[in-house]
Amino acid sequence: MPSVKRQTQEDYDIAEPRASAMIESLRAFGYNIQTAIADLIDNSISAEAKNVWLTFFWDGSDSYMSIRDDGRGMTEEELVNAMRPGSQSPLEQRNPNDLGRFGLGLKTASFSQCRRLTVASRHKGCEVAIRRWDLDYVNQTDQWRLLRSAAKGSDGRLTGLKEMAKGTIVLWECMDRMVGDARTDDRRAQEHFLDTVEKIENHLAMVFHRFLEKRSPLKIWLNDSCVEPWNPFLADEKATQMLPEEKFCVGGENLIVQPYVLPHHSKIDSNKYARAAGIKGWNAHQGFYVYRNERLLVAGDWLGLEFKKEEHCKLARIQVDLPNSMDSDWNIDVKKSGARPPASLKADLRRIAGLTRKKATEIYRHRGKAIARQVSASYSYLWEQKVKHGKTFYRLNRKHPLVEAVLSEGENLTLKLKALLRLVEETVPVPLITLNSTEHPYSQTQPFEGVHAEELIGIISEVLDTLLKNGWTIEESKGCLSGMEPFQKHEDLIVVALERYQNQEDR
Ligand SMILES: Nc1ncnc2c1ncn2[C@@H]1O[C@H](COP(=O)(O)OP(=O)(O)OP(=O)(O)O)[C@@H](O)[C@H]1O
Ligand SMILES: [Mg+2]
Structure with missing residues (x-):
């Protein structure tokens, strides 16, 4: 960080944010209820919860939502800090399994949906601690007053923690965005409430499917029913094609891209095909699926790579896995519902997308005519792309069977050959290739064409x-x-x- 010049008191004013204005602004990050709930489950997962119980209780304008987990919980001091907007700097290095980044999600996700946020938490061996943000109270006082108890009459909604040694409950009340001032007997409002709960279930099934599929899985309970995972790739289906996996090393960390072409509908069971369409349907769910620490951020998008969503490409779904150390490169935002690739990867992602779309179109047009299934494990690359100090270079894969075999010949040959390989690698005419491929994207020959x-x-x-x-x-x-x-x-x-x-x- 650049050093900051020492200033004296005459040199500055303190311009603290106005509590009443700021807390209302924190409501406008652009969440919907699905993305907001997912942000809270991120916190439960980061706290190593095995179970998350969601309760949606209809009572007109008094409806509430609570989310309880059996994660590590928080001490009173930790809870106070957790409730602070900006509880941790986004610049701090995080544990590789941490799904958080900004120190904001708990507050921004909750305020986007409700005017009263109460959190009760118990750390092992400690009493239950409770804190509450009441937006109306902050507005009235214009101070960041974090209340030390639940609202009158709300204690009963937090009792779930009593029998647990550790865990956390987040309670949303005054859910103005979802229920407004509806009366309890308003049938249409109640139906809307129930429809929303179903949408939330589908969203969680998709976003957290990897956690739900693990050998010792996370269980998410929604009003007592267990959320079933929705996997976008149908990897167990024989007719699904896995195209070659590609790895890109960026700043010492790996980014893994695995394209899939899903089966033509004539090749799989119609129920499976219908379920595989996803919440928004086949067409909308084509494209890249970006996972950050196993958690899905983007569920089908061409990531601004100049491709459109087209009916004939709908079977193309490409899995991308990134670690949380690439957050700023991929422009991860507070909501964790979007990602944009860094410029250095765009050309490769465009190439992979182009190839996958082509294969998907073949399957779509040829009614699933068998194309040899390629399994990534048996696939051998000759070239690897690496990035060091922000610069991209290419290396011949030393584990490629041919390279490996030739290198294990006699020592004399090996030395000469190693020198030759390095020479080839160092002189790859990257600028020329880049220039040609951007100016004439379709005029490059394929290998052995x-x-x-x-x-x-x-x-x-x-x-x-x-x-x-x-x-x-x-x-x-x-x-x-x-x-x-x-x-x-x-x-x-x-x-x-x-x-x-x-x-x-x-x-
Ligand atoms: N369910 C929970 N169990 C244990 N600790 C929690 C829980 N929810 C929140 N916390 C603590 O509160 C902190 C603040 O959470 P918050 O969601 O506001 O920010 P974050 O997760 O650090 O980052 P992001 O803004 O990216 O979500 C977390 O870092 C964590 O320490
Ligand atoms: Mg969070």
């Missing part, structure tokens, strides 16, 4: 020979070649190379 089949068979045979000499079986070599870029697109030529090898052996 227009090359005579015989030449390609010759190269495949060389790789095959190397693999066999290094102890691979015929079957293993075949599998390896079928997953090796760019041979995976030439299954027929791999078969020819194998046949020729076997004929030679038989002679």
Whole structure:
């Protein structure tokens, strides 16, 4: 951080935010009730809760929502700090599993929906501590007065903690945004309330599906029914295609991209297909799915990469996994409901999106005609992209079977070869490639495009020979070649190379 010049008291005024104005402004971060509840569950997950119980209680304008968890809870001092807007600086390094960043979510999510936020929490071995923000009271007093008790008549809504050794309850009352001043017998308002609860359930099933699917899963209970996960990728379906996974190393951390093409509807059970459509339907749910620490931030979006959502691309869904150390690169906001990729990754993401869309269109148009299923584990890259000090460079993958095999030949050869590889790597004409691909995105040839089949068979045979000499079986070599870029697109030529090898052996 840049050093700040020492100032004397004459040099400055203290301009504290006005409590009444500021607390009302904190309501306007743009949450809806689904994203607001998800933000509270983030906190429960960060506190290592195993269960989260949500209660929505209809009583007209006195309706309330409570969310209780069995996480680590807070001491009284921690609770007071947690209730403070800006309880922790976004610049502080966080535990890798922490879903928080800004020190705001508990307050901004809650105020977006209600005028009274009460939190009761118990840390192991401590008494239950209670604090409350009452927006009307802050408005009246124009001071940040955090009340030390629940509102009159609300204690009964916080009793759930009594039998628990640790945990937290967040209680929303005066939910003006969801119920306004509706009367208890207002049927339409009650129906709206129930519909909203269903929307919340679907949203949580999607956003937290990875936590709900774990071997020892998080359980989210909504008015006593357990939320079932919604997984966007249908990875267990035979007809789902996993395209090659790609890894990008940014500042020493990995970003992993895994594209999927989901099955044509004729290839799966109609109920499964209907459920896989998602809350907003197939068309809206195409694109990238960005996960931050396993938590879904974006559920189908082309991330401003100049692609439109189109019917024929609806089967394309691309999973992106980022750690929380990339928050500022990806412009993660307080609501955790959006992300924008950094400029350095846009070209690669555009390339991956383009390829996935193309495959998805083939499946959409050809009614699911079988295209060889590629499993990422058996896929071999020749090039790896790395980023150091904000600069991108490319390395040949030393674990690629061919590179590995050649490098394990004699020492003399290895030294020469290593020098050659480094030379190739250091002289990749990146600026030229970038310039050409931005100016003429469709004018670059694909690997071995227009090359005579015989030449390609010759190269495949060389790789095959190397693999066999290094102890691979015929079957293993075949599998390896079928997953090796760019041979995976030439299954027929791999078969020819194998046949020729076997004929030679038989002679
Ligand atoms: N359910 C909970 N259990 C235990 N501690 C909690 C719980 N909810 C909030 N806290 C504590 O309160 C702090 C403030 O939460 P808040 O959601 O306002 O900010 P954050 O999670 O740190 O960041 P973000 O603004 O990104 O959500 C958390 O950092 C955590 O220490
Ligand atoms: Mg939070």
